Amino acid sequence: MESRKQVAQYAASMATELRKLCRDANLNDLAYLFEVAASEAAQVRTVTNGSVHHHAVAMSASHV
Numbered sequence: 001m002e003s004r005k006q007v008a009q010y011a012a013s014m015a016t017e018l019r020k021l022c023r024d025a026n027l028n029d030l031a032y033l034f035e036v037a038a039s040e041a042a043q044v045r046t047v048t049n050g051s052v053h054h055h056a057v058a059m060s061a062s063h064v
Contacts, residue, residue: 008044
C-alpha cells in the first residue's frame with residue numbers, strides 16, 4: 001500500500017500537469033483549482049506524534 005506522502009507527491013505531480021494543460025487551453029478557473037490542489041498535496045507532511053502536519057491553502061476569490 002502506498003504511503004500518504006507517496007500519494008500526495010503523485011497527486012501534486014498530476015495536478016501540476018493538469019494545471020499546465022488547463023492554462024494552455026485558457027481554462028483559467030480550472031487551472032487555478034489544480035494549482036491549489038497541487039500546492040496542498042505538496043505540503044503534506046509525515047505523521048508526527050499521532051497528528052498530521054500540513055498547511056491549509058486559502059483560496060482567494062480574486063483568482064477564481
